[in-house]
Amino acid sequence: MKDIIIRYRIVVTLLVIISFLSHNIAFNYIALSEENYHQTRAIMPPFYMGNLTISNITTTTVPTFHNITTTTTTYNNKTITDTHQWISYIPLSEQVTISVNIRAGNTFLDIILTLPNTGFRIIDWGYIQKEGNKFYLDTKIEEWTGPSTLMIINFSRRYELGNLSEGVYTFIFKAWGRTVKIQSFNVTKSENINITKAEKPTIIVYPLLIEARIGSQFILNVIVVPKDYGISGAELTLKFDPDVLKIIDIMPGDLLGINPVEGIKQIDNVNGTSVYVLSRAGDTVPPTSNGTLALISFKVLPQARVGEYAIQINAKLSDEMFQEIEGITIQEPTVKISSSLLGDINGDGIVDYRDLAILGSSYGRSRGEPGYKDGADLNNDGIVDYRDLAILGANYGRSVQ
Numbered sequence: 001m002k003d004i005i006i007r008y009r010i011v012v013t014l015l016v017i018i019s020f021l022s023h024n025i026a027f028n029y030i031a032l033s034e035e036n037y038h039q040t041r042a043i044m045p046p047f048y049m050g051n052l053t054i055s056n057i058t059t060t061t062v063p064t065f066h067n068i069t070t071t072t073t074t075y076n077n078k079t080i081t082d083t084h085q086w087i088s089y090i091p092l093s094e095q096v097t098i099s100v101n102i103r104a105g106n107t108f109l110d111i112i113l114t115l116p117n118t119g120f121r122i123i124d125w126g127y128i129q130k131e132g133n134k135f136y137l138d139t140k141i142e143e144w145t146g147p148s149t150l151m152i153i154n155f156s157r158r159y160e161l162g163n164l165s166e167g168v169y170t171f172i173f174k175a176w177g178r179t180v181k182i183q184s185f186n187v188t189k190s191e192n193i194n195i196t197k198a199e200k201p202t203i204i205v206y207p208l209l210i211e212a213r214i215g216s217q218f219i220l221n222v223i224v225v226p227k228d229y230g231i232s233g234a235e236l237t238l239k240f241d242p243d244v245l246k247i248i249d250i251m252p253g254d255l256l257g258i259n260p261v262e263g264i265k266q267i268d269n270v271n272g273t274s275v276y277v278l279s280r281a282g283d284t285v286p287p288t289s290n291g292t293l294a295l296i297s298f299k300v301l302p303q304a305r306v307g308e309y310a311i312q313i314n315a316k317l318s319d320e321m322f323q324e325i326e327g328i329t330i331q332e333p334t335v336k337i338s339s340s341l342l343g344d345i346n347g348d349g350i351v352d353y354r355d356l357a358i359l360g361s362s363y364g365r366s367r368g369e370p371g372y373k374d375g376a377d378l379n380n381d382g383i384v385d386y387r388d389l390a391i392l393g394a395n396y397g398r399s400v401q
Contacts, residue, residue, distance in 0.1 A: 084146030089120060091141060093181045096173055097204060100185040101228040101287065107161040107187060109171060110225065112154055112290050113141070114206045119148030125157050133167055138174040145382065152206055152221040156290045199227045203293075203315050203330040210333060211374070212300050214340035217248065220296040220333060222315070224255050230286030230320030231255060233279035234293055239312040242272035244304040245335065253292025256280040284320040300337055306347060309335045338375075343395035345375040350399040351392060359384060359392055 097112040113122070124140040137159070164187045173181045202225040212218050224231060234256070238247070246269040252260045257280050264277040276294060293315075311333050317325045338344075343351040345358045358376055365372040367382040378388040 084144065086121070086142040086144055088176050089141045089143035090175045090178050091115070091180055094208075096181045097202075097223070097225060097290075098171060098173060098181060098183045099199075099202065099225045099227060099290075100171070100183075101199070102187065103228050103287065105163050107164050109135070109159040109161055110156065110290055111137070111159075111173065112156045112223065112225065113139075114204075114221070114223065115153045115155070116207070117148040117150050118153060119144035119146070120153060120155075122155050128159050128161065133169045135161065135169065135171045136174065137172070138177060141175055147381070150380075152219060152292075152295075154221075154223065154290075154292060158289070200327045201226045201229050201231070201317055201325060203317075203328060205313060205331060205333045208331055208333050210335045211338065212335055213338050213342075214300050214304050214306075215302055216340075217297060217299045218335075220298065220311070222253070222293045222296065222313070223290070224288075224293045224317070225290050226286075226288040228287045229317075229325060230284040231280070231288040231317055232284040232320055232322055233318040234277070235316040236274075236276040236294055237314045238274040238276075238296070240272045240298075241309050242269055244301060244309050244337065245272070245298050245311070246301060247274055248297040248299055250274065250276045250297070251295045252278055253294055255288065255291035255293045257282070279318075286320045298335075300335070302340075304337055306337055306339060309337065311335065339400060341395065341398060341400050342378060343392040343398070344400070345373075345378075345392075351395045351397065355392060356396075359388060363389070 091113060095114050097110075097114070099110045101108045101110065109128075121142050121144075122139060123142055126138045126140070129136040129138075166188055168184060168186050170182060170184045172179060173183075204223040204225065206221045206223060210218050210220075222236065224234075236250075240247075247267045250265055250267065252262065256278060259281055260278045261281050262276075262278045264275055266273075266275045268274065274296075278294075313330055313332060315328060315330050317328060319325050339347050339349060341349065341351060343355055345355040348354070358373060359378075362371055362373040362376040362384045365384055367374075367377070372384065376384045376388060378391040381387070
């Protein structure tokens with residue numbers, strides 16, 4: 001109880017300081033790391049939101065040593081230092097897609113890791129280990145604790161398990177020695193050699209649950225796991241609430257090659273429907289590698305009401321012989337819309353002491369730690385800290401008109 005009181009007093013003290021700040025800001029911020037996508041980017045700090053300004057604050061990020069950068073924030077000769085670095089990351093089970101295919105008697109294992117931003121890297125996929133009828137893979141994934149670009153990133157790898165005898169097998173995917181996902185599969189022999197297409201392709205929409213604010217934008221990633229099929233073309237049809245959402249654009253992914261042919265791209269934001277048809281240019285050689293079929297950009301309309309809304313997606317795929325692949329199912333994503341007022345953590349339409357109390361209870365906690373609340377992480381950088389408090393302070397007392 002004493003710890004909670006102290007934490008709350010710290011938060012209140014910081015809020016009082018923020019309330020005295022005026023509205024001019026100067027930032028000098030450069031994010032650097034070993035990876036190319038961090039080396040050349042000059043961006044605003046992650047807590048900069050729209051017209052938010054704080055006077056006499058200068059934030060500078062510079063590299064210190066291998067894989068680590070240091071951010072120094074100075075205000076009235078007082079300095080706060082943040083250190084950004086690559087840390088070990090354990091993915092969620094739903095972020096790992098595992099598929100098993102049999103072709104010409106050999107068994108292949110396909111793995112897709114779907115991650116939410118550019119702040120991830122795989123430093124070692126690892127090697128398949130076998131013990132009896134169990135296969136193990138231990139992959140080393142790292143997450144960048146500093147700024148990153150919000151976009152869906154897929155990492156994929158195929159392993160050949162060889163000519164397995166009949167039986168039930170188990171594959172165990174690990175990250176940094178910790179078990180993330182377990183999947184069993186059955187291998188059978190048949191006089192009919194053409195047993196390679198027993199499983200239909202799988203279509204995955206990521207993310208299935210989108211949390212978005214009124215006026216914000218998000219991207220749906222439609223991923224296809226072809227199994228042992230060659231994918232020559234596809235058709236996507238969408239239906240959504242036109243009073244809540246509108247489609248900004250639909251872009252092809254890498255599933256159908258570098259330069260797929262776009263046949264139809266119809267976006268009807270008045271009636272809330274869309275049709276997107278595209279095909280591969282040239283011959284289709286099976287099997288097609290796992291990949292993204294399409295990236296769909298949405299915007300939440302200003303008049304949207306807070307609540308949950310489904311997006312209906314239907315998909316058709318054609319194989320290497322240009323025949324429709326029947327029996328394909330796809331899960332429908334849901335959009336959870338929250339208030340457009342930044343700092344309104346509890347969604348009651350006003351930024352007040354109750355939102356401050358929620359932020360205070362999560363202050364200092366990082367994503368994955370007990371007590372961490374997504375809603376309190378206002379800049380979505382994975383930690384509830386002074387930057388989130390600054391955002392709440394800048395909006396304190398405001399309400400939705």
